[in-house]
Amino acid sequence: MSKATVLIVENEAIVAADLAGKLVRLGYEVAGEAARGEEAVALACRLRPNLVLMDISLPGPVDGIAATEAIRRQHDVPVIYLTAHADSATLARAKLTDPFGYILKPFEERELATQIELALYKHQADQQIRQQREWLRVTLTSIGDAVLATDNAGRITFASADSANSLGLLVQILGHEVRTAYDGPSALALAQAFRPEVVLLDIGMPGMNGYDVVRRLRQMPEVKDTLLVAQTGWGQEEDRQRTQEAGFDAHLTKPVDVAILKALLAEK
DSSP states (O other): OOOOEEEEEOSOHHHHHHHHHHHHHTTOEEEEEESSHHHHHHHHHHHOOSEEEEESOOSSSSOHHHHHHHHHHHOOOOEEEEESOOOHHHHHHHHHTOOSEEEESSOOHHHHHHHHHHHHHHHHHHHHHHHHHHHHHHHHHTSSSOOEEEOTTSBEEEEOSOHHHHHHHHHHHTTOOOOOOSSHHHHHHHHHHHOOSEEEEETTOSSSOHHHHHHHHTTOGGGTTOEEEEEESOOSHHHHHHHHHHTOSEEEESSOBHHHHHHHHHTO
């Protein structure tokens, strides 16, 4: 089994040399060393190490946190921060980069070994989970029929690529008759012919969007008593205000909560 490679990013030469010695004794290979953020980014992208030990306080315009952000955008690698001290604002920035650990200076070899082992294990586990999710996504999206998955709270966690059919399937399962349209003009024609009691309308349709469609629906006598429900990935107060002003009666935020959907359908 090949040794895991580690990139050391530390601006104090004595500390970097000490780290390198500890890593070799622990059975790791030192991929390279950098003393500045810009150099660390370049080395990480070229050497592709298995792990980066990153000093937060680096000289120059690119500190350890900025360097980590740049590295993680180009290379999926776990980063452990090294720091002697840091103020709360710096630590808050560091957390946003999703580090795999922190080691406070001065550090013991046993602590270093534990942090590295945990980081490598967690990174490998995360990769396996992502691969399994991608396999499941590809498998489900390859199925010709609409597929829905929900969590224990009743929220939809997966809908196959044909989301209109997927939602239609869910409404049918809930015991209702369904007609499906895939664009604005079709929705207007179908509403006039079908005279639905409820319309679930996606805001983000191409061409004629949901706002355009609901304004037209409000002018149609065939659906004057119909419950018009907006579907959107945006759920802030201003988003709900906008859908209400456009003419919607209710606002569903994706992923759709099945219990809320059932309650809306029960109104009719």
